[in-house]
Structures are given as C-alpha cells and as structure tokens.
Amino acid sequence: MKSYLAAAIQMTSQPDLEKNLIEAEELIDLAVRQGAELVCLPENFAFMGEEQDKITQAEAIAQKTEKFLHRMAQRFQVTILGGGFPILVEGTQKVYNTALLIDPNGKELARYYKVHLFDVNVPDGNTYRESSTVMAGKELPPVYHSDTLGTLGLSVCYDVRFPELYRYLAQQGAEVLFVPAAFTAYTGKDHWQVLLQARAIENTAYVIAPAQTGNHYGLRHTHGHAMIIDPWGMVLADAGDQPGVAVAEIDPARLAQVRRQMPSLEHRVF
Ligand SMILES: O=C(O)CNC(=O)[C@H](CS)NC(=O)CCC(=O)C(=O)O
DSSP, rough: OOEEEEEEEEEESSSSEEEHHHHHHHHHHHHHHTTSSSSEEOOOOOSSSSSHHHHHTTTHHHHHHHHHHHHHHHHHHSSSEEEEEEOTTTTTOOEEEEEEEEESSSSSEEEEEEEEEEEEEEETTEEEEGTTTBOOOOOOOOOOTTTTTEEEEEEGGGGGHHHHHHHHHTTOOOSEEOOOOOOBHHHHHHHHHHHHHHHHHHHHHHHOOOOOEEETTTEEEEEEEEEEOTSSSEEEEETTTTSSEEEEOOOOHHHHHHHOOGGGGGGGOO
16 A cells, blocks of 8 residues: 545536536546545435436436446546446346446446435435335445555445444455445534544544535535545545535555554454
C-alpha cells in the first residue's frame, strides 16, 4: 500500500439517468484533476427517483451504469466505486442495490448487494420501504486486497447502522471502508457524521463516504456532507451541502501509527 488521494463525490441525482451520468463524469473529472486515484460515487448516483420509475427503467439503468463505470475507470485510469445502483434480480420485479468496484483496466474487483434495507418511517413524515423494490443481498460484503490502495471493504448507506458488518470487514483486513450513501436530511443531521466517525474509530480504518445532497424529487431531501475520515476519527475532508468532491490523503503510515497508538482491534475478546 502506498500513500494516495481518494475522492468522495457528492451529487444531487435526479430521476434522469443520462443527466446523472453526465454530472457524475464531470465530478469524476474534477476529482482526477485534484489528483485522486480512487474515486467513489454515492448511492443512487445514476438514478434517484420514485421506486416504481426505478423498476420500470431498471434494465437500462443497470446496463448503462455498469458500462459507464468501466468506461470512466479506463478513460481516467483510476479505480472507481459505483456506490449503489439497481440491477434486476432474474425472474423477479426487484433489484439488488449494487455497489461495484472497478480498476483502471475496467476489470471488476468487487461487487456487493446491499444487505440492510431502509424500511423506516422517518419522523419528518417520509416513509421509506426500500424492500418493496429491492431484494436484500444475502452475503456479507467483500473486501478487495489492493497492493497499491490497501484493503478495501464495501458497504452501502443504511449498513452504517450495523457495526457488526464493519467489524467483519476489519477482521478480513479492511483498512479503508466505503460507505456510499443517500442519507435523509432528517436522520443525517443528527446521525451521519457520528456513525461514520464511530465506524472509523472502532475499526481504526479510513472511511470514505460519498453522499447525495439537496432536493431530488418530491419531498426527498438528502443530507450531503460527503466525507473522508481518518483512522483516528478526524474528518479530513467534507463536501458541505453542494455537489462537489471531498478529497483527502489515504496514508499507510498514518494508519500504522493509529493502530500502534490505539491497538483496540488486537484487544477484541468476542
Ligand atoms: O431517499 C431516497 O429516495 C433514496 N434512498 C435510498 O435509496 C436509500 C434506501 S431508501 N437510503 C438509505 O438507505 C438512507 C438511510 C438513512 O437515511 C438512515 O439510515 O438514516
């Protein structure tokens, strides 16, 4: 593992695939110009709209988005995380909420189907029933061991509330945890940063958390604050509440230092 720059992209995705992919490309370009070698897109980067519209367009979204990720990785010669987009589950009317990691040659390194689905009545009056259109993944997320970028662990959004998933990733050697998200504005203001810092601190790992921000359609507002957090829990970069990028250094020397200073991973009893 070497020292390198990573980017957490922040978008306001709409119910418009083509528009979102153009916007994503511009932000990837911006991140690469700032020197990022690992570029991470948020959950729903390709499409954010009514559940039913997502299902109707699922085939096109899945096909075009997967191609887009391969094309971007190759064109910009970076590793890309596509933080969450729908892929139809054969023989059903449901999709997997899927995160893909692609290398600069366009090769797929890792794939994860979101396990925890957001079926929550948020006190602001919005009701979320992700399980009405999404099939829950049944397997723990993968880690990918990269010689240059370190050991990378996948997850998506609502997963961040389930610490056992990240402890599993840490046990598999994860040094960098991805949490691509579309956190609601209401829960995000109180929980987003706290949860991310907790996952970083308790696993002494970097957290890269790309995010959705602003108003998408109807009453859907997301929290923003795409960020990168170091293994001590320090926020290294925060994209605020507008579309953009948060860029920060992922440094193996810092990781080793924190794991020396706070060896809690080695003191686990259970
Ligand atoms: O809002 C939308 O339209 C799109 N959102 C999503 O796709 C996903 C599943 S519904 N959002 C979350 O998981 C939010 C979790 C969250 O906000 C929390 O855990 O508090």
